[in-house]
Amino acid sequence: MFRNLGELVLLFAATLRALPRVWQERRKVAEQLFDIGNASLFMACLLSLFIGGVLSLQVGPVLVERGLGSALGGLVALSMCKELAPVMMSVLIAGRIGSAMAAELGSMRVYQEIxxxxxxxxxxxxxxxxxxxVAISIALPCLVIFSNLVGWLGGALVALHNDRIAVSWTAFFTDLQQQVEFGDIANGLIKSFVFAVTIGVVSCHQGLATIGGPRGIGRSVTKAVVNSFVLILIMDYVLTRLLLPFDNGWAI
Amino acid sequence: MPATATTTGIPVSIRGLRKSFGGEPVLQGLDLDVKAGEIFALMGPSGSGKSVFLRHLIGLETPDAGEIRVGGELISAEGIGDRIRMAMVFQSGGLLNSLTVAENVGLYLSEHRLKSPAEIERIVLEKLAVVELGPEDAAKYPAELSGGMKKRVAIARALVIEPQLILFDEPTSELDPLVALTIGREILNLNASIGATTLLVTHDRDLAFGIADRIGFLLEGEIVALGTPEEIRVHPHPLLQRFLKAEFR
Known part of the structure; x- marks a missing residue:
């Protein structure tokens, strides 16, 4: 485990040192961005719509019963942008893109392409x-912005159409506008950027470390996804704790 | 077979090369000198350490002990890849499956930005022609090629580097005898035309005796016989003789 962690840190450091070359490699970054967007945009949309919806469904009736229905928009929006969108999108990307990266690099390693x-x-x-x-670090925060918007929409739709909630569109978005500050969105974006770097480095590391033929590729993919999930959840707590003092931003 | 007069090849010198994997010794103090422009074939049974030896020569493995000098420089020297042009043709070809044949062959030039795209295209077609592949093959992906074609593309990719040292790992494995013959002839032609030092590891007795200037026989990580094909044919080592004379009937 410690050896793995050490190799991860070394790969991260090597990637940082390689950053000045990013402009030279822009074509490959663009290709990767296209692949990531193509593979995850629809899934991200679907996932976010239902996450926002279920959040409304779970807390809406409770708030309405206590006469706090007007606070639903802010609650859904803050939950989405500070926690659910960055974490769920990261999990989605780790499962869909991180696994593909580990498999591709693992296969390249096994078949002597590397x-x-x-x-x-x-x-x-x-x-x-x-x-x-680099591509995953650009794509994931963009997906999180997208996920926030779709998740808010999902929450608002459920709030409007569910008989037990019945919070109007205007009430939902008025509260959202009052509660959500720029810092809240930035909070989620910072998290997602850190998660993205983690997924990228972990997946590439597992791919490059593949040994033992097709079974080895399978093992690398599993490890890439599991390790990414574990690190995302651990870092989520650490980052939430670290970002708490910066919670007060500008109102949008 | 004499080394060509117009040689651009470089000598290779190996001293006391040792390598173990998980405590299991694979190479045990191997010494070898390969002359500039020579074709040297290393033969040996499976698991004798031939491929591991070859990987050391191009810096893909780090030895536990010993030294490898290529063109007088240690293979571990910083930036040796910028000063000495070396290429390796892998057993599987080692082509990048996500790239076309043309992109694979031109990869060295395009990634190092050594030529303009038009020049790269011209060089790629020229090198493909050397290995008897046409422009119609340039747009194909490795998955669309036969084993023999993959090896030829890998040779074309190596040629683009204009190597001073070229390594072949089992160049005729998994090929039918006719394609194997073509590959062998291509190795000979290449050596004659560019004069690169050529080192190949193989099980293929016909290939080794047909094209090599000298042959080494590797057994349990040590070279137990070394000489010209004629000398190797009459070498008294019992396992070498069994290896050379093994027939079904």
């Missing part, structure tokens, strides 16, 4: 890891 790159004097960090980590 060795071939080295013999061509090409650094796999520049060629493979940097574009993937």
């Amino acid at each position: 060795d071939a790159l080295r013999t061509l004097n090409l650094n796999p960090i520049y060629f493979l890891v940097l574009p993937r980590v």
Whole structure:
């Protein structure tokens, strides 16, 4: 475990050192961004719509019973942007994109493609890891913004159409506007950026460390997803704690 | 077979090379000198450490002990890849499956930004022609190629580097005898045309005796026989003789 962690830190450091080359690798970053968007946008939309909806459904009746129905918009919005969107989108990306990255790099390792790159004097960090980590770090915060909007919409739809809640569109969004500040959204974006780097580095590391043929690829994919999930949840707590003092931002 | 006069090859010198995996010794103090421009074939039974030896020569493995000098420089020297042009043709070809044949062949030039896209295209087609592949193959993906074609593309990719040292890992494995013959002839032609030092590891007796200037026989991590094909044929080592004379009937 400690060896794994050490290798992860080294890969992260190597990726940071490679950052000045990112402009040279922009085409690969763009290709990766396209792949990530293509593979996850619809799923992100669907997931966020239902997360917002279920949040409304769970807390709406309780708030309405206590005469606090007008606070539903703010509650759904804050839950989405500070916690649910960054965590759920990260889990989605780890499962869908991180696993694909680990499988692709694992397969390249097993079939000697990475060795071939080295013999061509090409650094796999520049060629493979940097574009993937940069692309996922751009894509995930963008998906979180998107997820916030769709999640709020889902919450508002359920609040409007569920008989036990029946909070109007205007009441929902008026409260949302009063409660949500720029800092709350930034909070979620910072988290998602850190989670994205984690998913990228963990997945690339597992892919590059693959040994033992097709079974090894399977093992790497499983490890990439499980390790990403564990690190996302641990870091979620740490980041939430660290970001607490910065909770007061600007009202939107 | 004499080394070519127009050689651009470089000598390779290996001293006391040792490597173990999980406490299991694979290479046990291997010494070898390969002359510039020579074709050297390393033969040996499966698991004798041939591929591990080859991977050390291009820096894909780090030895536990010993030193490897390529063109007089230690293989571990910083930036050696920028000073000495080396290429390796892998057993599986090692082609990048996400790239087309043309992209694979031109990868070294495009990634190092050594030529313009038009020049790269011209060089790619030229190198594909050397290995008897046409422009119609350039747009294919590795998954659409046969085993022999993959190896030829890998050779074309290696040629783009204009290597001073070229390594082949089992170049004729999984190929029918006719394709194996073509690959063997291509290795000979390449050596004659670019004069690169050529080192191959193989099980294929016909290939080794057909094209190599010298042959080494590797057994349990040590070279137990070394010489010209004629010398190896009459070498007294019993396992080598069994290896050379093994027939079904």
